[in-house]
Amino acid sequence: MSPVTPTPPAPAADGPLLSVRGVDVGYRTGRRTRLTAVHDASFDLYPGQSMALVGESGCGKTTLGLGLLRLLPRTGTVSAGQILFRRKSGDQVDVRTLAKEDLRRFRWNEAAMVFQGAMNAFNPVLRMEEHFLDTFRAHERRTRRPRAEILEESAELLEMVRLDPARVLPSHPHELSGGMRQRALIALALALRPQLLILDEPTTALDVLTQRSVVEQLTELRERLRFSMVFITHDLGLAAELADRVGTMYAGRLIETGTTRDLFHRARHPYTSALIGSVPPVAGDRHVPEPLPGGPPGLNALPPGCSFEPRCPRATEECTATRPELRVLHPRDEGLSHAAACLHADGAELPTRGGHP
Numbered sequence: 001m002s003p004v005t006p007t008p009p010a011p012a013a014d015g016p017l018l019s020v021r022g023v024d025v026g027y028r029t030g031r032r033t034r035l036t037a038v039h040d041a042s043f044d045l046y047p048g049q050s051m052a053l054v055g056e057s058g059c060g061k062t063t064l065g066l067g068l069l070r071l072l073p074r075t076g077t078v079s080a081g082q083i084l085f086r087r088k089s090g091d092q093v094d095v096r097t098l099a100k101e102d103l104r105r106f107r108w109n110e111a112a113m114v115f116q117g118a119m120n121a122f123n124p125v126l127r128m129e130e131h132f133l134d135t136f137r138a139h140e141r142r143t144r145r146p147r148a149e150i151l152e153e154s155a156e157l158l159e160m161v162r163l164d165p166a167r168v169l170p171s172h173p174h175e176l177s178g179g180m181r182q183r184a185l186i187a188l189a190l191a192l193r194p195q196l197l198i199l200d201e202p203t204t205a206l207d208v209l210t211q212r213s214v215v216e217q218l219t220e221l222r223e224r225l226r227f228s229m230v231f232i233t234h235d236l237g238l239a240a241e242l243a244d245r246v247g248t249m250y251a252g253r254l255i256e257t258g259t260t261r262d263l264f265h266r267a268r269h270p271y272t273s274a275l276i277g278s279v280p281p282v283a284g285d286r287h288v289p290e291p292l293p294g295g296p297p298g299l300n301a302l303p304p305g306c307s308f309e310p311r312c313p314r315a316t317e318e319c320t321a322t323r324p325e326l327r328v329l330h331p332r333d334e335g336l337s338h339a340a341a342c343l344h345a346d347g348a349e350l351p352t353r354g355g356h357p
């Protein structure tokens, strides 16, 4: 009799890794006042996908990123919605309901964040090796491992981001260049092999050449380790290069989502179109596009209709009264549908002048 083949475990790979549903995030701003900085965010992120969040300063990108991992400052809370995450075990949890200890394990082990302004993320009095030792020891489930073993693994991580461990590990953070610190931080975030990495403006403070090498390493690491990524950036060129898909935010809302191609070639929301139009072409004429006039509305004084209406070249009377929902225009699997929150999204395609991709 042939041996019984054990039933293979159910494939864990289908379905989204992260499913964000109607998430609101706000800050307490006074004894009785609150500011809702993110309204009704919804999107799915599948394993291995990379999504860029773009939009002007103050539109809620960092707030959403922090909210997803419950890393908000004390005054911040996720006040509505679900953040469904498929854990390494295959179980789906709502990150909002994780108890303190579980949340601590969830972070680093399953999802990690590289913060905006990460240059200051290291404790200046600790050598880099201590940062690695602390991270592993604080978050590993395993029993205490010998120092040498952890340092060996840390060295491998640093090599992965093309840093020389012999130079980096014994150094204090200030002895490293900005680019080296940023790469070390990415290595540290990946230490426990999270399935999701959220990076908030990871290259903004770096010079152009260092930016390039960080971007190349991120691309390489993602191919190798297959983590999913949410990439927050002002830099649309970077978004075009690193992301499979893009979410545009405006005044706290996701107003357009789709593949990178959709947004760069077939933008349906006038704001995305204007944002892309404000990227100078890569080559060719030296025409400098006009910046988008005006600024986003204060989050405490949002117009009753579409938040973009006061700046919108397409706005009609209806736009002043009706808030447009994020509507699917072109359905696709794996969270890749093209959706826009514009009453006129079905109209003619909007011009984009950017040179990407």
Ligand SMILES: Nc1ncnc2c1ncn2[C@@H]1O[C@H](COP(=O)(O)OP(=O)(O)OP(=O)(O)O)[C@@H](O)[C@H]1O
Pocket (backbone or CB within 6 Å): 027, 028, 029, 035, 037, 055, 056, 057, 058, 059, 060, 061, 062, 063, 064, 073, 075, 076, 116, 234, 299
């Ligand atoms: N700790 C806080 N308390 C109160 N309001 C805050 C706090 N942090 C952010 N905000 C407000 O929330 C809104 C969204 O800010 P957020 O930092 O998420 O924007 P952002 O898109 O990341 O901007 P940037 O591109 O400048 O980083 C802004 O109006 C900001 O002033």
Ligand SMILES: [Mg+2]
Pocket (backbone or CB within 6 Å): 061, 062, 063, 116, 200
């Ligand atoms: Mg930010």
